[in-house]
Amino acid sequence: MSKKKMRFCGSSKGWLVAVEENFVVTLLNPFSMVKGREKKENSIIRLPIIRFPPLTPPERGKEHWAKNCDYYLYRxxxxxxxILNANDYIVFVIYRLDRELAYIRLNKDSTWTKVETLLNEIDxxxxxxxxxxxIDDDGNLLSCDMPYDSFVNLEADGKGAVAKKYLVYSxxxxxxxxxxxxxxxxxxxxxxxxxxxxDMNFDKCE
Structure with a gap:
């Protein structure tokens, strides 16, 4: 595994998602990485580099973000x-200081696709x-299905408190x-x- 600076920014389906200082997003399965003394095949998957330009002052460039990759990929x-769905899985990332959304479909896409959601600072x-x-900082909850370019607003929470919001499927x-x-x-x-x-009431969309 790379010795470069790495930030773990998510876990799902038994996998960890990390970003390295060169903006490579990596999937790691800690439970299958070692089989005896050898790395198990497909336990580490490196994805294409996220090439969206960082939102940063002109005097700061790639070197700045390489030292501060904690802030480049949020979640x-x-x-x-x-492994079980090699041709049918999608990776979603929230990235940059303004927390935008992007995704990539492995074995289908060669680059990341930015999603326009009209939200600020997705949580x-x-x-x-x-x-x-x-869901964003203000509690606005949006939903959509493929191709992820037509989001529907399900809720405007508007509580305005200093808070972090997390989505969980129970x-x-x-x-x-x-x-x-x-x-x-x-x-x-x-x-x-x-x-x-x-808890979400889908009948009332609230």
């Missing part, structure tokens, strides 16, 4: 196990069956939004104040 997820993305859901097949409220305790110290859990 990632995959739609299915790459999380999740793939459920044939649909993908994204064992009871419910879509949950977990809101983690934060409080600043002087300087750059941030602490978690509380969690609030919402």
């Amino acid at each position: 990632a997820t995959i739609s299915a196990d790459p 999380d993305v999740i793939h459920i069956e044939n649909e993908v859901y994204v 064992n009871e097949k419910e879509l949950l939004m977990i809101q983690r409220s934060l409080v600043v305790q002087g300087g750059n110290n941030v602490a978690t104040r509380k969690f609030i859990i919402f």
Whole structure:
């Protein structure tokens, strides 16, 4: 495995998703990486480089982001196990400081596709069956299916609190939004104040 700086930015279907300082996105299966003393085939999958230009002042370029790759890829997820579904899985990433969305279909696409969602600062993305859901800082929840270019707004939460939001698909097949409220305790110290859990009512779209 590369000794370059690496940031783990997601886990899904038993796989970890990481980004290296050269912007290569890598899938790793920690449970199948070693078989005896040898690496198991397909336990590490390297994806094409994300070539979207970073949103950064002109005096800062690739070298800046190579040192700060923590901020280039915010979060990632995959739609299915790459080994069990080698020709039918998709990787989604939230990237750059303004947290935009992009995806790639392995064995089908050679480059990443940016998704226009009209959202600012996407907090999380999740793939459920044939649909993908994204939620932003303001609690706006959007949904769409392939080709991921026509999102429908399901909810405008508008709570406005300083919070992080996470999407979870429960064992009871419910879509949950977990809101983690934060409080600043002087300087750059941030602490978690509380969690609030919402469940999605698909009949009422709220």
